Amino acid sequence: MNNQLQGGSPVANYKHQFPYQPFHLVTPSPWPLLTSFALLILTSATVIYFNGYQSPFGGSGLSLLFLGLITTVGAMILWFRDVITEGTFLGDHTYVVQKGITMSVGLFILSEVFFFVSVFWAFFHSSLSPTVELGSQWPPLGIPTINPFELPLLNTVLLLSSGATVTYAHHSLIQGNRYGVILGTLMTLIFAVLFTICQGIEYYNAGFTIADGTYGSTFFFSTGFHGIHVLVGTAFIAVAFFRMLSYHLTDHHHLGFEASILYWHFVDVVWLFLFVSIYWWGS
Template identity: 35%
Template sequence: MAENSSKYYVPESSPWPLFGSIGLFLIAIGAANFIQQSTQFGQNTLRADGTWGQYVLMAGVLWMIATMFFWWRDTIKESLTGLHNEQLSGSYRQGMIWFIFSEVMFFGALFGALFYARWLIIPWLGGAGNNAMTHELLWPGFQAMWPLTTTPDGRTTQVMGAWGLPAINTAILIVSSITLTIAHHALIVGERGRLILFQGITILLGLFFLSLQVYEYYHAYHELGLTLEAGIYGSLFFFLTGFHGIHVTMGTLMLIVCFFRILKGHFTKENHFVYEASAWYWHFVDVVWLFLFVVVYWL
């Protein structure tokens, strides 16, 4: 295969994109039903007894894990057999850049929803400008403040402070970006021991972040009354932090795969784009968290 490396490699037909689409469909349908059922009838915990959504969601997650395993296996085989040349490497870089750009737009929409509610809708409901009549008709007792700790039906919640677990998680992600950069440099200069050490530290930091976020959600639900039912503040809080947590999970999984490939000696200083792409993604996730920490927790 190596003698054909000067030609652009076109991979064979693969079933994995179709399988991936099926998995994403199952996750979307299952998650939507699970969340919708778990917030009905004033429930204060995320559970969906007697519904099918949780089972579809779990099936979709397992399906996606299996799909990624086999898809990545095929891609790794292509790389190790010399099919990936400089031209294909350039295409991979362009693809990763556009993928991260699409993620920027995704989070931009989520932050846009927060800004729209906070700086436009809340003053409008509070009667700012020429909206005094609207204020009296829709919500006479409404006070224009953020975050909203009282819902229209009278439920109250507490605010998640910035200087507890969120600040710790911010420090964790900042340190993880530093350790990953050290590991990346070690790969380039050929220091295998330092590469393995700091790659492992980065993975542990990612897992620690996710563990603290799970505890933060438990604390929010059971001690603060901050749930998906807690009006627009609760919805946006879990929407933004939850999707970021999913991205941290994806990034951690990518780093774990790279870690095992490092142990097998798959990467060289000339050929390690998949590692570089994982690093790009991790740094992007860290930057998103910094914006999220400031806008959601701090301000």
Template identity: 40%
Template sequence: MADAHAKQHDYHIIDPSPWPFLASFGAFVMALGGVAWMKAHNGADFTLFGVDLAASNFWLFLVGLFVVLFTMYSWWADTIKEAHEGHHTRVVSLHLRYGMIMFIASELMFFVAWFWAFFDVSLFPGEASQVMRSEFTGGVWPPKGIEVLDPFHLPLYNTIILLLSGTAVTWAHHALLENDRKGLVWGLALTVALGVLFSFVQAYEYMHAPFQFKESIYGATFFMATGFHGFHVIVGTIFLFVCLLRAMAGDFTPKQHFGFEAAAWYWHFVDVVWLFLFTFIYVWASIGAPIAHM
């Protein structure tokens, strides 16, 4: 009788779950709260179905954010539980990897949009000045009156920090494959520490930047590209910190560690994007431009 009910395939049919619905609901509420928050910040009304959402913008956004975070925690906890129960077979693990690859590919296209905007205005500043008013660029790039950051000061420090963090997470990965628990924990701890350090250096850079987001198209493209990368660094640091806690709890084994592998892939993606940002937005765009010394 037991053999009759034994699973004869490599697939896993998950139990009915509330998390997809809650994730959608939380994201919708958070989006409404975010729009209402921005409307209220500009002194505008935001009425939906006769309700003025601008009056409760912050709390609406906070409720949506809480639902999203709770759903993320619960959904991933279920996934970890399924792995411990042996449901992550060879085929299931392969599909999880395909999902992570597609997610990183979508993130890559997200950054392509910011690079496209940057190169559009930087390679054709004269054309941009004719279409969007001459004061936007003055026909040159960087625009007239803009002092750029020294690429070989804080940006270079952050480049070194990220490259070292990529080395550390690779060390942790190899330690895991060799079942070296101590090396795994120390490698992840070093990676998390370097990720936090990167964020602090970038925050300091932003606070002392000689230009602002709203002052010029240079500031807008600079802060959008580097700011979203900084957000990804924060997300990746949290991702790796959770992996550190799981590693300390003994969750990962040399044969089953997709959670760590996904975090490592994400972190290497963040590293590669930063190399492009550093090369083009910091170094290439600063050639011939006045440098602001911090």
């Protein structure tokens, strides 16, 4: 019996092909290390550029900033490619692994909830009881607020529409309707891009900046970080869209798409709070 359990026996090969535990033991990968260095370059270059310092390699920090951005995006693409290969083609993402990924996505979104709780806390701390330094009123005197029923209302319609189309795409995928899932996801991406463009137009035409006291800081910090989340969610859904075009997703194997939908609905809910509290009530 002991001889049959040696390395080259059929029993050993059977154990190698069908392990006793359902967890995925990740193979060594260079992408975490590359991502760490890329993020170091990106963060350092951002600080250098924003403060007007010279780059260590000469010139402004803009070229170093682009280098950090390109290396970060490249590392993410290579890392995600390996994850997709493991889950879709190698079958390493078992039911237990998928449950763990779902839980991690939920905990990540929960951490984002508390991040925005701190942002709203800062806003309401200043707006509910304006100090003398703020002129004892909110908004402070001299701040031309943005009309909530112009671009902000349009952005609200766009974002809520994107939530509806991505939900339609999800249900179409479950029902096996390939045309519906591609159409719904494409419409979601279009709405997301239009939202980002409108947000940029709003920032460009705003009558105040982030340097205009507490109001400017809380406004641009809250809406700006939400805009960053919109960009991340757009990339998240875009990856799922291209995987649909490549026939990677099925009606029972689309965990990445479900994660992007959960993230996008979180972005929708945060925007509703932003619109009501900062754009409408706060102005």
